[in-house]
Amino acid sequence: MLTYALRRILGMLPTLLLISVVCFVVIRLQPGSFIDQYLEDPRVTRETVESITRQLGLDQPAYVQYLTWIKGIVTEGDFGFSFVNGRPVSSLIWERLGWTVFLALLTLLVSWAIAIPLGIYTALNRYGPGATVLNFFGYVSLATPDFLVALLLIALVLNFGGTNVGGLFSPQFIDAPWSLAKFLDLLNHLWIPMIAIGLEGVAGLMRQMRASMLDVINQDYVRTARAKGLAGGRVLWRHAVRNAVNPLISLAGLSLPSLISGTIIASIVLNLPTIGPFLYDSLLNKDQYVAMTLLLFSALLLLVGNLLADLALAWADPRIRFE
Secondary structure, eight states: OHHHHHHHHHHHHHHHHHHHHHHHHHHHTSSSOTTHHHHTOTTSOHHHHHHHHHHHTTTSOHHHHHHHHHHHHHHHOOOOEETTTTEEHHHHHHHHHHHHHHHHHHHHHHHHHHHHHHHHHHHHTTTSHHHHHHHHHHHHHHHSOHHHHHHHHHHHHHHTTOOOOSSSSOGGGSSSOOOHHHHHHHHHHHHHHHHHHHHHHHHHHHHHHHHHHHHHTTSHHHHHHHHTTOOHHHIIIIIIHHHHTHHHHHHHHHHHHHHHHTTHHHHHHHTOOSHHHHHHHHHHTTOHHHHHHHHHHHHHHHHHHHHHHHHHHHHHOTTOOOO
């Protein structure tokens, strides 16, 4: 297992290098540049524009800009300079990356904790009224965009007299040091993004778990276990659920980056301090080093998520061995 993990980690390095080239090319193919806003401003002279272009390094050939960017990442951990904010990209990203990973992991864990029991219940009671109602709400959840759920929750809270429905903290706690009151304020705000971002994931995982359970409970080894007189609970949890959950573990590796890049609109609506809205703003403003770094981080999260999913799959299923 350790050899496999090390081999996968080493294999991620050339993959990330190739992805960095793709990110650079994609951003460079974007029409226009950050300098265009100065060209359209009659108060800025052409000499000033040329001076700003040299300062930002945009007068260099594309391959020189790419090599300079990669060299800074490898040797100094420098991801470039944000043209819009006038600050290093690394300092801007670290401010948002912690909340982004926290929200993504928390949403993923809560989604699993809710979806797996519901998927098992709907599979074992597929013709019952409870399963029918849950499947109906699952269809509705899959068909409802996350930003629409966010807007509905905001309207609901405002109609019941609430005021602070955006962000993760009330205004008086944003820059305040951590305390019990700030933690409780976080919990008071956290349920809205959890429902808005995680509702679609719960519905999808529930349907996947239901389909896997329906497939597994009719397998020969489950019938054999029942025929040998094993208790129903032991057959269910030790044999059926353990095998039915394997496809969900594989999907978990894809869920982490999708929770970050696939919820940009919901994050904008809810004013969340995550990197999704930051990526959107950087693309609009042609802040190329911020956009390239965020795309690279998204790819890194995808690779790490797949690695963790493979390791979890090997742990959950003894039949899988990598050596």
